[in-house]
Amino acid sequence: MSxxxxxVRIRGLxxxxxxxxxxxxxxxxxxxxxxxxxxxxxxxxxxxxLRCVNxxxxxxxxxxxxxxxxxxYRHHRGRLHELRSATLARQRSRIGMVFQQFNLFPHLTxxxxxxxxxxxxxxxxxxxxTALARELLASVGLAxxxxxxxxxxxxxxxxxxAIARALAMRPQLMLFDEPTxxxxxxxxxxxxxxxxxxxxxxxTMIVVTHEISFAREVADTVVFLDQGRVIxxxxxDSVLTDPRHDRAKxxxxxxx
Amino acid sequence: MTNTEPRAPRLVRLKHxxxxxxxxxxxxxxxxxxxxxxxxxxxxxxxPLVRLRKPWQWVSTAxxxxxxxxxxxTLVTNQRFQWGVVWSYFATGPILAxxxxxxxxxxxxxxxxxxxxxxxxxxxxxxxxxxxxxSFGYVWLVRSVPPLVQLLFWYELASLYPELSLGIPFxxxxxxxRTAHLxxxxxxxxxxxxxxxxxxxxxxxRGGILSVETGQxxxxxxxxxxxxxxxRRIVFPQAMPAIIPTTGNLLISMLKATSIVSVxxxxxxxxxxxxxxxxxxxxxxxxxxxxxxxxxLTTLLSIGQYYVxxxxxxxxxxxxxxxxxxxxxxxxxxxxxxxxxxxxxx
Numbered sequence: 001m002s003x004x005x006x007x008v009r010i011r012g013l014x015x016x017x018x019x020x021x022x023x024x025x026x027x028x029x030x031x032x033x034x035x036x037x038x039x040x041x042x043x044x045x046x047x048x049x050l051r052c053v054n055x056x057x058x059x060x061x062x063x064x065x066x067x068x069x070x071x072x073y074r075h076h077r078g079r080l081h082e083l084r085s086a087t088l089a090r091q092r093s094r095i096g097m098v099f100q101q102f103n104l105f106p107h108l109t110x111x112x113x114x115x116x117x118x119x120x121x122x123x124x125x126x127x128x129x130t131a132l133a134r135e136l137l138a139s140v141g142l143a144x145x146x147x148x149x150x151x152x153x154x155x156x157x158x159x160x161x162a163i164a165r166a167l168a169m170r171p172q173l174m175l176f177d178e179p180t181x182x183x184x185x186x187x188x189x190x191x192x193x194x195x196x197x198x199x200x201x202x203x204t205m206i207v208v209t210h211e212i213s214f215a216r217e218v219a220d221t222v223v224f225l226d227q228g229r230v231i232x233x234x235x236x237d238s239v240l241t242d243p244r245h246d247r248a249k250x251x252x253x254x255x256x
Numbered sequence: 257m258t259n260t261e262p263r264a265p266r267l268v269r270l271k272h273x274x275x276x277x278x279x280x281x282x283x284x285x286x287x288x289x290x291x292x293x294x295x296x297x298x299x300x301x302x303x304p305l306v307r308l309r310k311p312w313q314w315v316s317t318a319x320x321x322x323x324x325x326x327x328x329x330t331l332v333t334n335q336r337f338q339w340g341v342v343w344s345y346f347a348t349g350p351i352l353a354x355x356x357x358x359x360x361x362x363x364x365x366x367x368x369x370x371x372x373x374x375x376x377x378x379x380x381x382x383x384x385x386x387x388x389x390x391s392f393g394y395v396w397l398v399r400s401v402p403p404l405v406q407l408l409f410w411y412e413l414a415s416l417y418p419e420l421s422l423g424i425p426f427x428x429x430x431x432x433x434r435t436a437h438l439x440x441x442x443x444x445x446x447x448x449x450x451x452x453x454x455x456x457x458x459x460x461x462r463g464g465i466l467s468v469e470t471g472q473x474x475x476x477x478x479x480x481x482x483x484x485x486x487x488r489r490i491v492f493p494q495a496m497p498a499i500i501p502t503t504g505n506l507l508i509s510m511l512k513a514t515s516i517v518s519v520x521x522x523x524x525x526x527x528x529x530x531x532x533x534x535x536x537x538x539x540x541x542x543x544x545x546x547x548x549x550x551x552x553l554t555t556l557l558s559i560g561q562y563y564v565x566x567x568x569x570x571x572x573x574x575x576x577x578x579x580x581x582x583x584x585x586x587x588x589x590x591x592x593x594x595x596x597x598x599x600x601x602x
Contacts (some may be wrong), residue, residue, distance in 0.1 A: 056474055085483050093480025103475035107493050107571045116489065117479035149571035162475075247540060 012062035024228035039217040040225035089180035096166030100178040111146035136164040156187030341541040354528030369453025376458035398455035410444035445517040464495030496568040504561035
C-alpha cells in the first residue's frame, strides 16, 4: 500500500476571506484506504480545507489532486484554468461529502434523496439505483425507511441517510464535515458506528470532528491544524498522547 | 373511546389541565400543586377538567351574525339591486365571451410573465455582473411605470415608431414591420401586462430562491448534479412554498387588473358589461354580474392555490396534511365548543 501514490495530494493550499487568512499553505497526503482525521480549534481552517477538496471553496493558491486529477482546474501551458461546471460536477461525483447539517433534500423522500445523483448524474437505471439504495439503507440500519421524508427522521437517522446518499455514487473518497456536531449526544454513537464500518470496509476518508475517541480508535493519521497551518501530523497515538506543539497540547487537554 | 380504553382519556385530560394552567396563570403553576389546593393526588386525578370559558367568543359571534343578517336583508329587500336583471344577463353570450377573454388573457399573461420573471430572477442571482445589472434595471423601470401607462404606450407605439426594423444598428435593415398593423388592442394588452407581471414575479421568485438554505445547493453540487439540475430539482421546488402564496395574490389581482384593458377597447368581462349598460343604463345590476363572476373565479383560484401549496409542502410536516373540508369544519366556532365539551365531560 505504501508503494502506491497517495489518493489525495494537497500542496500549498491558501485561502483567505478578506483580511482573515484561513488556510496558510497546507500540504497534506491521504493514502488509499486510510482514514485521516483533522483536528483543531474552531477557525483553524479544518472545514475550509475539506471544502477545498471538492471545490465548494475556491483556493487562492495551491492545488488539490485526487487520484492524479487536479480538482477544479485544468493544467494547460503553465496555467491552471478553472473548469466548466459540467466537468467539475463529474469530478465531484466521485467524492462523497457529508455535512454537519445533513443537508438532505427535505422535499424528497429518503429513497429519492439517495437515487437522485445515481440516476441523473451517473445515468443508472432507476431500478438499479433503487436496489443499491435499499442495500445501502440496510447497511446503515435504516431498512424500510425508503418512503419517509427527512423531517420525519431523527438527526442521527438523517445523518445516516446522508451517508448512504453520498455512498450511492460509489465515491473513491468520502469527506465528513463535523458529521456529529449537530446531533444530540445519545445519537452520536449510531453515526460514528456507521463511519467505523465504512472505514473498516477500506474507504478512504477525511474527517473533521471533535470526537477524539473516534480519532484514536479509527484514524490512521491525525492532522492538527491551527491558524491555517498543519502543526502536527502523524499516527493517533503519538499526536494524541504526546503532542510536541504547545497549541496542540492546550487544545487536547481542553477537550480530553 | 371511554368504554374500550378507560385510561387514555384521563392522560389526555391531565395534559390539558397543565397546559391551561401554564398559559392562563403562570404564577400558580410555579408552585407545587399540593400547597395551592390542599387536595390529595387522588382527588386531583379524579377531578373533571373544565376548559377556560371564553364569553367574548360568543359575543363576537353574535355581533357578526347580526351584521351578516343585515347585509343579507338589504341585499334581498332593496329592489334597486334588480336581481332579476342580474340573473337575466348573467350567462348571456356577450358576458360569456368577455369572461373567456378575461380568463385566457390572464392565463397567457401569467404564464409568459412568469417564464420571463424566472429568467430575470436567475439573471439577478447570476455571477455575471452585466446580467445582474440588466435584470435590476428592467425591474426598476417596469415597476416604476403605472401599468395603465405601459398599456397605452404599447397601444400608441405606432405614433412613436411607425416602423420597426430588424438589422445592423446604423446599417441596413433585414425585416421591417409597420407597427400600426402590429399592435392591436389585444396584443398591446398582452405585451404590457406580461412585461409588468415579469417584473413583479422576478422579485417574488428571487425572494423564494433566497429563502432556500445554501447547504441545499452545496449538497447537490457535492453529489455532482449539474447546475441546471440543482436549480430545477433541488432549489426551485423548495422555493415554491415561499413563491406560491404571493403568486396566488398576483394571479388574483391580475385577473381583475386585466379589466384595465377596457380603456383600449378590448372586450373583456368588464368592458362587455360596460357596453351593455351604456345602452340600457342598468349600471348597478350589470356591475353586479361582473362582480359575481370575479368572485366565482377568485374562489376557484383560492381553492386551487390551497392544493398547490399542499403539494409543495410535502415532507414539511410530521403529520399528513388535512383536507380543505376538515379545515373549514374545524374553523367553525360551533365545532370548537363541541370539542371543548367532549374533552371536559366525557
